[in-house]
Amino acid sequence: MADLPISTHVIEFPYTRTLGPVLGPFLTGLRDGQIYGIRSNDGRVLTPPTEWDPLTGEPLETSALVPVGPGGVVETWAWVNHPTVKHPLDRPFAFALIKLDGADTALMHAVDAGSMDAMSTGMRVTARFKDERIGVITDLVFIPEGGE
Amino acid sequence: MSAQDIAIVGYAQSPSWERAELTEVQFLFPVIADAIAMANIDRRAIGFTCAGSCDYLSGQTFAFVSNLEAVGAWPPISESHVEMDGAWAMFEAWIALQHGDIDIALAFGSGKSSPGDPAQIYPLQMDPYTLTPLGADPTSLAALQARALLDSGRITEREMAEVAARNRHDAIGNPYAQVSGEVDVGALLATPYVTAPMREHDLPPFSDGACAVIMATAEKAREICENPVWIRGIDHRIEIHQPGMRDLRESPSTATAGRGAGVGDGPVDIAELSVAYTHQEKILKEALGLGDGVKINPSGGPLTANPMMATGLSRIAEAARAIQRGDAKRAVAHATSGQPLQQNLVCVLEGDS
Amino acid sequence: MASANEPVEGASAGEGPVEGASASEGPVVMMDYFMHLEYHEVVCPIVRRYAASLMAGKILGQYSPKSGLVYVPPRSFCPVSCEWLGEDHLIELEDRGVVTAFTIVTPVQYYGQEETEPFAKASVLLDGPGGMLSLQDILEIPPDEVRIGMRVEAVWLPEHERNTDEIGNRSWGSAAGAIVGWRPTGEPDLPAETFTEKVY
Numbered sequence: 001m002a003d004l005p006i007s008t009h010v011i012e013f014p015y016t017r018t019l020g021p022v023l024g025p026f027l028t029g030l031r032d033g034q035i036y037g038i039r040s041n042d043g044r045v046l047t048p049p050t051e052w053d054p055l056t057g058e059p060l061e062t063s064a065l066v067p068v069g070p071g072g073v074v075e076t077w078a079w080v081n082h083p084t085v086k087h088p089l090d091r092p093f094a095f096a097l098i099k100l101d102g103a104d105t106a107l108m109h110a111v112d113a114g115s116m117d118a119m120s121t122g123m124r125v126t127a128r129f130k131d132e133r134i135g136v137i138t139d140l141v142f143i144p145e146g147g148e
Numbered sequence: 149m150s151a152q153d154i155a156i157v158g159y160a161q162s163p164s165w166e167r168a169e170l171t172e173v174q175f176l177f178p179v180i181a182d183a184i185a186m187a188n189i190d191r192r193a194i195g196f197t198c199a200g201s202c203d204y205l206s207g208q209t210f211a212f213v214s215n216l217e218a219v220g221a222w223p224p225i226s227e228s229h230v231e232m233d234g235a236w237a238m239f240e241a242w243i244a245l246q247h248g249d250i251d252i253a254l255a256f257g258s259g260k261s262s263p264g265d266p267a268q269i270y271p272l273q274m275d276p277y278t279l280t281p282l283g284a285d286p287t288s289l290a291a292l293q294a295r296a297l298l299d300s301g302r303i304t305e306r307e308m309a310e311v312a313a314r315n316r317h318d319a320i321g322n323p324y325a326q327v328s329g330e331v332d333v334g335a336l337l338a339t340p341y342v343t344a345p346m347r348e349h350d351l352p353p354f355s356d357g358a359c360a361v362i363m364a365t366a367e368k369a370r371e372i373c374e375n376p377v378w379i380r381g382i383d384h385r386i387e388i389h390q391p392g393m394r395d396l397r398e399s400p401s402t403a404t405a406g407r408g409a410g411v412g413d414g415p416v417d418i419a420e421l422s423v424a425y426t427h428q429e430k431i432l433k434e435a436l437g438l439g440d441g442v443k444i445n446p447s448g449g450p451l452t453a454n455p456m457m458a459t460g461l462s463r464i465a466e467a468a469r470a471i472q473r474g475d476a477k478r479a480v481a482h483a484t485s486g487q488p489l490q491q492n493l494v495c496v497l498e499g500d501s
Numbered sequence: 502m503a504s505a506n507e508p509v510e511g512a513s514a515g516e517g518p519v520e521g522a523s524a525s526e527g528p529v530v531m532m533d534y535f536m537h538l539e540y541h542e543v544v545c546p547i548v549r550r551y552a553a554s555l556m557a558g559k560i561l562g563q564y565s566p567k568s569g570l571v572y573v574p575p576r577s578f579c580p581v582s583c584e585w586l587g588e589d590h591l592i593e594l595e596d597r598g599v600v601t602a603f604t605i606v607t608p609v610q611y612y613g614q615e616e617t618e619p620f621a622k623a624s625v626l627l628d629g630p631g632g633m634l635s636l637q638d639i640l641e642i643p644p645d646e647v648r649i650g651m652r653v654e655a656v657w658l659p660e661h662e663r664n665t666d667e668i669g670n671r672s673w674g675s676a677a678g679a680i681v682g683w684r685p686t687g688e689p690d691l692p693a694e695t696f697t698e699k700v701y
Binding site: 005009010011012013014015017018023024025027028031134135 | 671
């Protein structure tokens, strides 16, 4: 196949999305160095916060947002040996489902653990916020609690 | 009100290519023609057509409209499209047949994965605020699920490798498979992790390919087909999107869809399941209540041939083929969409007595 | 620890626990995401033949005996008659024709737009066996003088300058890299009645 002509086609677009009354404060919180979950009507704290209770469909209001984390427990993890250009880190890292302190559901995020040996189910991780933040999910990564 | 009896009267698949030289429409063309020929009908007898494909995969808005050129949309036809696997196109066509004003329907799925990078494309189908910006890709999501299953003790890495080895063995001789052959489980386990705990063999190939299925109402089926494959039940369910809000070790949507399709209403001989990641076979088998006597993925399954957008429909075609060949009387076919196992479709097929 | 689970009102109170937080300029209400995907597709065999013909200064089409339609670029099948077309259905087309339809685009300056002035894109029905090349550029006259029925001829790049870099499976009617555009021949216009069934 080496000599077959290839045509290259690029699709790109700079999307700008409005955030609304739940995701707006959530991402504002990340910009300001705080993670929020949202309390559903039955008392569970959901992260990431959603505009509706995923089980009942009931709307959830801004006022139901509550701080969670910055630390939490890894419920499951995957060691990414070959990060893509879309991944939050350009060196091997873990994706993990992290149940933050105060939350009842897990947030999917990246753990900059350095090596696969540093990862384990049940370990504690904590948020490491970037120095420059704008209000996006990648304003932070997680690291093993107790230092790198 | 009970559903009308609908039967599969024709189907066809393309080979699964790592990189097709033909365009999607070009390789879809003979697949549809062959399904129509097998059903022994005139193309114009098709009352409704539904297609499954993904414009993000094709890299072009409204790419699916071009696919209609392979159907022959002149004189004008009644058609629909789902931005999903062809199995869901088949579900929509099955619903159309239930209305009783048409008696033949065509469903197909097609996709060309080779021009793009699935690891970069599929994050776009995830939550745009919390997951897409992380580049949350299918392999990583499957790996999170696999780790959870390993931690629960319900599976081992060796058992995952055994699924891969069995599938590759079973794919030998399947003209539609991309990967096949005899492999040693120990040798597989010695290979490095791609995204731990997934190794290369735990992951599906990404294939270019297409599949088409033709269905008819009972009366028409008996008129045109000597060996119709009856759709005894079909159902699909979806779960919460956020992976952290689900128990990834289970598939309640598959279980509910299985009950809705009536899996447990009779013995199951074979099950063609959309197992794209080795650990998912265990989850799906348990969700459907399939015993050890059920042969899973005799075709080799998606771990050997994975034409995205046609993989699920291909399971239905392979199950129908097995029934018509006499290898099974009653079969379960399963399709999945979203990551990992977020949405699932289950179909129960049975041959004539 | 900040996770006292006290309810908060609206945007963050600004008391983030992390030092060096970016200056709060009010609530974040929008999120940017730059989406970028690349597709590298093998040019299919029949379009390779078409590309090669352009390099040789010829336009190759494909004829469907069952429908009588001519396709350019060739696509290996006729979607109307559902007939597979092969090498033996390839025919050489003329490089002169008539404008059967056109549009004048006033470019909106969205992301990726390269044009700034209004431009015309025309469908050219080729003489002889036929074939329609769409979205062609009309040269030598301003866009508002482009008209239906205008006789045109292809303006080819010199052979040594031709390339097929832009030719792919998706190039609807494109002859980019070989034919720069179409210039009026000066012949009398063809009446629209002569091609009413072939406007696009």
